[in-house]
Amino acid sequence: MLHKLKMLLVTVLVVVFGSLALAGCGGEKQESGNDGDIQGVTAGQNAQNTEKESAADLFAKGQKIEGMTCDYVLTASGTTMQGKMWVQGDKVKHETSAQGEKVIMLFDGSAFYMYNPAQNMALKYTKKDLPGGSEEVDTPFDFTEEASDGLITELETVDLEGHKCRVLLVQEKDSKDEVKMWVREDYGIPVRVEASDENGGKTVMEYKNVEVGALPASTFALPEGVQVQDISDMMSQLQQGAGN
Template sequence: MKKVFSVLLGTILVATLISGCGGGQQTQPSTQTSSTSHQEAQAPNTSDDLKTLLAKTKDIKTISYTMVMTSDGKELAKSKMWMKGPKLKMEMSDGPMKGIFYVDSDKKVAYTYIPEQNTAMKMDMAQFESKKNKTPLDYGEQLETDETKYSILGDQELRGELCKVIETKDKENVSKLWISKNLGLPIRVESKDNGTLSTIDFIDFETADIPDGQFELPTGVQIVDMNDLMKGMPKASN
């Protein structure tokens, strides 16, 4: 049972990360680092239209990248992501324990695989339907959909990349995006909530084709169905 709950915990953690993350890409491998320093914003430059910049991503079919999440400068999580069509793979590690998360949004199914235990937890992804559009490509699509929700602050250089800095507003939330002029997608997203500054950095982007086998569980893995597990648990009494 301890094994089952450790897998379940990993599933919940990764699902939480996916609901609040995105990424980026480029046509050649990047050598970006996760440095947090950047230059002061320059005056807005309208010579390169934002829509033209975002259009660089239209033909992207596959992407891999590293995502680093921090809160007030403290690293919370670091993961490697692979995406191809409806399929996603996320690899995370917590000390000696490594977890790999597989998602197929077409089939609405996901697995959290713990190699050390040779066990995978199967779960229904239907409950994440409204949160699945938190990918590198979706940031650009959201900007194109509603021009009233963002403003262009200017140009900055971040980790050696010249970026267009965008401020977005959604209800009471305000975020800043650094969109690489080379990539056409954010390489950093910052947001502030109740005084806490949260940052997502996207590095090491590649768009080379990813073999389908990359998104499949290894053979011989013991699979535990979360739905079956929950059915067997006693219901809470009033």
């Protein structure tokens, strides 16, 4: 579970630095708040807990969602990154900013594209080229998909930013890592995930302004006329040059 948050961090970093490579060094800033405890209002008494659906049923509800859009704030190691995310099936789009320029990551199910609209250029990565060796782009749905395999403890039910959420603690089976999730009761997806490792490190992912529903195919496609540079081809040319 902690691995999921780390790979999300890698994905966002790739978006930023991939775009800077395109631009040759080239959102708005908002306060995400600290990553401490959420100020929630406990909803309901313990007697009502017996009427709640199980965690497995709650997670299954989220797995049925066809597509979603949300803003995200990722905080790790004293660094905060923020942007927007679109998800549908195995297709994902991230949008953030680097040095004042919009940068976009697209995953169309088979390849990654780091797109800089200002330069009208994109870098293409295959899965093997992505830093960290990731075989997928993680999304909010992946947290609950893996959580069913761990030890889940329900802590409370709170109101978070106007939405009723169940707070669940997931303990990793083979380590002391823990993940705390605020899962929306209506959608069955986490809107805040806190991961703590055995060394005391903490990574926090927040999903805000969530909207669910099918997305048009054009959401995950590059605009026409974008110049695409294939990282695999670039690396091959560099290796050939070094060999000569």
